Amino acid sequence: MSELKSAEPLSLEASSPFELRVELGKDVSESVVKQALRTGDIGFLHSFTTGSAVDGPGVRLVAWTSGCQFRCLYCHNPDTWNMLNGMAVPLERAIAEIRKYAHGLKIMAGGVTLSGGEPLMQDRFVIRLLTATKEMGIHTALDTNGYLGQRLADEELDQIDIVLLDIKTWYPSRHRYLTGKEIGPTLDFARRLAQRHKTVWLRYVLVPTLTDDENDVRQIAMYAADLGNVERVDVLPFHQMGRYKWERLNLDYKLNDVQPPAPELVERVCGQFRAAGLKTY
Numbered sequence: 001m002s003e004l005k006s007a008e009p010l011s012l013e014a015s016s017p018f019e020l021r022v023e024l025g026k027d028v029s030e031s032v033v034k035q036a037l038r039t040g041d042i043g044f045l046h047s048f049t050t051g052s053a054v055d056g057p058g059v060r061l062v063a064w065t066s067g068c069q070f071r072c073l074y075c076h077n078p079d080t081w082n083m084l085n086g087m088a089v090p091l092e093r094a095i096a097e098i099r100k101y102a103h104g105l106k107i108m109a110g111g112v113t114l115s116g117g118e119p120l121m122q123d124r125f126v127i128r129l130l131t132a133t134k135e136m137g138i139h140t141a142l143d144t145n146g147y148l149g150q151r152l153a154d155e156e157l158d159q160i161d162i163v164l165l166d167i168k169t170w171y172p173s174r175h176r177y178l179t180g181k182e183i184g185p186t187l188d189f190a191r192r193l194a195q196r197h198k199t200v201w202l203r204y205v206l207v208p209t210l211t212d213d214e215n216d217v218r219q220i221a222m223y224a225a226d227l228g229n230v231e232r233v234d235v236l237p238f239h240q241m242g243r244y245k246w247e248r249l250n251l252d253y254k255l256n257d258v259q260p261p262a263p264e265l266v267e268r269v270c271g272q273f274r275a276a277g278l279k280t281y
């Protein structure tokens with residue numbers, strides 16, 4: 001911790017997660033990074049944003065972590081893939097940031113959401129931050145792709161009020177193509193959450209030609225309905241707001257020609273989830 005520079009030039013608060021942020025943690029030594037991951041004393045954060053109404057119930061303060069093991073073709077925030085693109089933030093500072101908003105969040109029946117990137121890349125930091133948040137009496141949410149869900153012990157899951165679980169596709173080969181990783185761990189985590197009666201909001205990014213297949217949606221809808229703990233499904237229409245990040249990071253963006261889904265397509269997919277007995281938004 002002593003190796004950390006105390007005065008970061010950039011505010012923790014960003015106007016939106018679409019703000020490009022790179023190499024903010026590049027001067028942190030490897031030993032500090034390793035210790036941070038082991039203890040959770042330090043987290044790597046892209047930013048905090050306030051006022052979100054879509055990342056959990058009520059008005060949310062969202063902490064965007066950096067680091068992700070997926071490489072989704074449609075990722076809107078590829079600057080969060082590399083953990084060291086985030087700012088090294090001592091746990092106490094992150095807790096103090098949340099404390100500033102505690103009163104307002106409670107009045108507005110909101111809470112704190114950890115999103116990313118993939119928060120569970122920094123599972124120790126994340127669980128300590130969510131535990132401190134809960135101790136303040138604030139509602140907690142974790143937005144995750146679920147791949148590293150086994151890193152959390154059962155009693156640690158109790159610190160999370162809602163899991164926003166991203167399921168990308170039903171088919172294993174398509175999942176590998178879309179994300180570079182297997183789907184199995186995500187589905188294992190989904191089942192574990194169901195066994196523990198943990199409330200889940202399922203998130204499904206709808207990308208024309210990639211995730212709009214009727215059978216794909218139907219399989220996920222049946223699976224989610226069967227779990228019994230999925231309170232709602234958020235169908236998130238693909239957009240191109242993250243494209244400039246791919247360009248600035250010199251990444252090979254394959255979706256230049258993909259348009260956001262037409263309203264009729266969004267309605268068809270929402271209808272499929274509703275037909276399985278699920279609420280959609």
Ligand code: SF4
Nearest residue numbers: 068070071072075117
């Ligand atoms: S899981 Fe999320 S942050 Fe990670 S690559 Fe996919 S869309 Fe991007």
